Amino acid sequence: MKLKAVEYLGGKCLICGYDKNIIGFDFHHVNGKDFGIGNCASKSWETVKKELDKCQLLCVICHRIEHSNRDGDNFIKETEKYRGKYGF
DSSP states (O other): OHHHHHHHTTSSOTTTOOOSOGGGEEEEESSOOSSOGGGOTTSOHHHHHHHHTTEEEEEHHHHHHHHHHHHTOHHHHHGGGGTTTTOO
């Protein structure tokens, strides 16, 4: 299901363009959240698509940076200077 979801959202990180290993992607909710995409095994594809429409596809690093920017976590903000240096 994750591969299908990644493809549905364009197959690359919206911020940095990462498009490598599928394990490097997260689904960042920007418009409400009914359930986490990682907890969708028992849901229909149509239900999952509705939830994905509330998400942005981000690599794991950009996802954490996005949350640090919103949540004010200084440690994670420091990781921004590494964006793109290690394949993310």
